Amino acid sequence: SERYNPHAIEQKWQTAWDEAGLYAFHEDPRKQKHYALTMFPYPSGNLHIGHWYAYVVPDARARWMRMRGYNVLFPMGFDAFGLPAENAAIKRGINPRTWTLDNIQYMTGQFRRMGTMIDWSRQFATCQPEYYRWNQWFFTRMFERGLAYKKESFVNWDPVDQTVLANEQVVDGRGERSGALVERRLMSQWHFKITEYAEELLDFSGTDMPERVRLMQQNWIGKSVGAEVDFATDAGIVTVFTTRPDTLYGATFLVLAPEHPLVDPLTTDEQREAVGAYKEAAGRLSEIDRQAEGREKTGVFTGAYATHPITGERIPVWIADYVLVTYGSGAIMAVPSGDQRDFEFARKYGLPIVEVVRPEGAEALDMDAATEAYTGDGVIVNSGDLNGMRGGKAFIGPVIERLAGYGVRAKTTYRLRDWLVSRQRYWGTPIPITYCDTCGAQPVPDDQLPIELPDDVEFLPTGQSPLKLHPTWSKTTCAKCGGPAERDTDTMDTFVDSSWYMYRFTSPHFDQAPWDKDAAERLTPIDLYTGGIEHAILHLLYSRFWTKVARDLGLTSNSEPFRALRNQGIILGEDQEKMSKSRGNVIDPDDLVQEYGADTVRTYLMFIAPWEVGGPWSASGINGPSKWLSRVWSLYFDENASGPAENTTEAELRYATHTTLQKVTGDFERLSFNTIVAALMEYTNALVKAKRSPAFGTDAWAEALRIFNLMLAPIVPHIAEELWRESGHAQSVHLEAWPSVDETATVRDTVTMAVQVNGKVRGQVEISKTATQADAMAAARANPDVAKFVDGKDTVKEIFVPGRIINIVVKG
Numbered sequence: 001s002e003r004y005n006p007h008a009i010e011q012k013w014q015t016a017w018d019e020a021g022l023y024a025f026h027e028d029p030r031k032q033k034h035y036a037l038t039m040f041p042y043p044s045g046n047l048h049i050g051h052w053y054a055y056v057v058p059d060a061r062a063r064w065m066r067m068r069g070y071n072v073l074f075p076m077g078f079d080a081f082g083l084p085a086e087n088a089a090i091k092r093g094i095n096p097r098t099w100t101l102d103n104i105q106y107m108t109g110q111f112r113r114m115g116t117m118i119d120w121s122r123q124f125a126t127c128q129p130e131y132y133r134w135n136q137w138f139f140t141r142m143f144e145r146g147l148a149y150k151k152e153s154f155v156n157w158d159p160v161d162q163t164v165l166a167n168e169q170v171v172d173g174r175g176e177r178s179g180a181l182v183e184r185r186l187m188s189q190w191h192f193k194i195t196e197y198a199e200e201l202l203d204f205s206g207t208d209m210p211e212r213v214r215l216m217q218q219n220w221i222g223k224s225v226g227a228e229v230d231f232a233t234d235a236g237i238v239t240v241f242t243t244r245p246d247t248l249y250g251a252t253f254l255v256l257a258p259e260h261p262l263v264d265p266l267t268t269d270e271q272r273e274a275v276g277a278y279k280e281a282a283g284r285l286s287e288i289d290r291q292a293e294g295r296e297k298t299g300v301f302t303g304a305y306a307t308h309p310i311t312g313e314r315i316p317v318w319i320a321d322y323v324l325v326t327y328g329s330g331a332i333m334a335v336p337s338g339d340q341r342d343f344e345f346a347r348k349y350g351l352p353i354v355e356v357v358r359p360e361g362a363e364a365l366d367m368d369a370a371t372e373a374y375t376g377d378g379v380i381v382n383s384g385d386l387n388g389m390r391g392g393k394a395f396i397g398p399v400i401e402r403l404a405g406y407g408v409r410a411k412t413t414y415r416l417r418d419w420l421v422s423r424q425r426y427w428g429t430p431i432p433i434t435y436c437d438t439c440g441a442q443p444v445p446d447d448q449l450p451i452e453l454p455d456d457v458e459f460l461p462t463g464q465s466p467l468k469l470h471p472t473w474s475k476t477t478c479a480k481c482g483g484p485a486e487r488d489t490d491t492m493d494t495f496v497d498s499s500w501y502m503y504r505f506t507s508p509h510f511d512q513a514p515w516d517k518d519a520a521e522r523l524t525p526i527d528l529y530t531g532g533i534e535h536a537i538l539h540l541l542y543s544r545f546w547t548k549v550a551r552d553l554g555l556t557s558n559s560e561p562f563r564a565l566r567n568q569g570i571i572l573g574e575d576q577e578k579m580s581k582s583r584g585n586v587i588d589p590d591d592l593v594q595e596y597g598a599d600t601v602r603t604y605l606m607f608i609a610p611w612e613v614g615g616p617w618s619a620s621g622i623n624g625p626s627k628w629l630s631r632v633w634s635l636y637f638d639e640n641a642s643g644p645a646e647n648t649t650e651a652e653l654r655y656a657t658h659t660t661l662q663k664v665t666g667d668f669e670r671l672s673f674n675t676i677v678a679a680l681m682e683y684t685n686a687l688v689k690a691k692r693s694p695a696f697g698t699d700a701w702a703e704a705l706r707i708f709n710l711m712l713a714p715i716v717p718h719i720a721e722e723l724w725r726e727s728g729h730a731q732s733v734h735l736e737a738w739p740s741v742d743e744t745a746t747v748r749d750t751v752t753m754a755v756q757v758n759g760k761v762r763g764q765v766e767i768s769k770t771a772t773q774a775d776a777m778a779a780a781r782a783n784p785d786v787a788k789f790v791d792g793k794d795t796v797k798e799i800f801v802p803g804r805i806i807n808i809v810v811k812g
């Protein structure tokens, strides 16, 4: 028959599956649900090889779960709001909506060519008003609960994209998208109170995430257990946050962040000019720069003094840029003997250093000789009542108790900041708030949602939302008093959209609430969520936060959106570098499908590396899977097997079949896809041999072809379907159950026995444990080492003791 030609079968089956509604998900109370989701893509216009890696490998896993009897929900949509659409609009004068919808259409076609089991009937794009109206609904609910609030704050301003960025979107001081150095600006912006959930977000017990992601989230949330201490000054109380209240006696000066509100009231006339200049310089630096390790410490004396709460001593108040206004209370008590930054600062400006925690058994510190702070544990010294107590980060509890009379109180702080959601851009969800001179900020009532984006806007990077420049859009009436009001003209961060989309797939057309609670209760949480590690602290933290908010709003009983998360690795270029247009090392999946077919690309992506690790692409590497599928094809379709005769027994064939099945099953469970393909390739070799052996045409052969076909189904759905139908099945292979392992076949039932001729060992044979005397003798005589001694001679006697002796007695 003809050769393997993927193009002849792939489109044919894709169309047939579609027409049969083969992958449409319907709830079925008789089956256990399995919700598999891969992070939905941004409609950039083109699916790259990384998308394939992210989608086809989990598709194989989802298909396998379906064959195992689960009712598998495997949906897809588009994360459709965001800057690139708007930038395209600016550059090419196209409406962002048109650009986005065109891209979605094109990419949906690319998606279909992958041959996935995605249920497209549940597809949606987050830029549709039917979707984003629920962002607005959530926003007003959060506003009512104080979880959405507006505050004036220093924001990260991206001068290229002309918008504010969340802290999570600033990487090494630069805009994550634009790469531009981020500036600090004071603006009034909407925030979501994610900090209210900081403690709960640190509890990972309900969600199985890779260690790496958990650590990144933990560090991002940055919990610090410590204490607050008040220092009196002429301008008011300065409260400091410290993780080391045990060092309070060693505090020899205070340092305020340059932006601290008490700096101006405290500063003396003599110091005003120096302080002003320093504040201005500090304002030009990002927080990242200010905290850079090893950076020379700088600062200025305010001219003022504070009173130490225990000793009553007057200690100088300085400002320095290494103290951040956004952390703790924006002020610190400096303990040069216990903190390296304070130590360097004190040395530079000649401020006193007092030892307060001494390493066990050490001599008193020689202040002038000391070269660094001591941050370890030890005994408290030079500290009045505290002397003799244990000092160190882990021992602050008893110290706080002892110092309660001096106003020292336990305090926990978090590095996590509230989520800044306002964006001065067009292509996003309008913030559903109106401003009225009488009533102030008012949420838009539900029956006026969605507030839709207008189409007729000017796209200019002005630093103001295009909505603000629109002549009429922002004019409205106040829902409370009916008077004239202005709409908020900012849009929401697009991470809002992706924070809850997983619930929407359970009821994508529901119009009474963000989702149908009953459906969501049955289908969520996601059982296996997959996607890139780059989302570790943005999307993955936000979606965990959102689920907790939704829970508190009564929309779900989940506390976590996904039971398990796994991250795929990255497919690099052949040069081991990240694929990029500028490097010219980009592999285009469309070309690959043209050349090899989707099944080969799927196989190669599974085979190329452990999926959670990833690795470099290889142009020659893809030939392996391509040739393999041709061999598989001829295994089923070529009548005549050429090559030397083989002696595979039925038992041996069944052993190969069921041990392979066992391995593949276990590897699917563990997401070890590369070893699945390797096992199937090896099994193909066994089948090619068996085709030229006595096992060919037996029941074991028929079973082998059937099980092999079923094992191929999740990995290479098109060729598997073709083989299945051509073998005479009326129904799709994708409706079949995963075969079960026959454990008895996986036990080797052969023994190796020595063969004697006239009592002398001449050779070895492997025979079935249940072999008859005739089987054993035939095998023995077939062995060339034995044949030399028996051929052409008369047999006197044959002795066979199963498992122990084969002896042929000959004469002549």
Ligand code: ANZ
Binding pocket: 223, 224, 241, 242, 243, 244, 247, 257, 322, 323, 324, 325, 326, 327, 328, 329, 330, 331, 332, 333, 334, 335, 337, 338, 339, 375
């Ligand atoms: C006194 C002290 C003595 C401190 C000592 C440390 C060692 P983490 O663990 O990161 O929470 N700090 C507090 N607020 C700050 C701010 N806004 N900007 C810069 N530094 C700040 O660190 C907490 C410690 O960092 C606090 O404890 C404080 O210095 C400093 F032997 O107080 B410590």
Ligand code: ZN
Binding pocket: 436, 437, 438, 439, 440, 478, 479, 480, 481, 482, 483
């Ligand atoms: Zn009003």
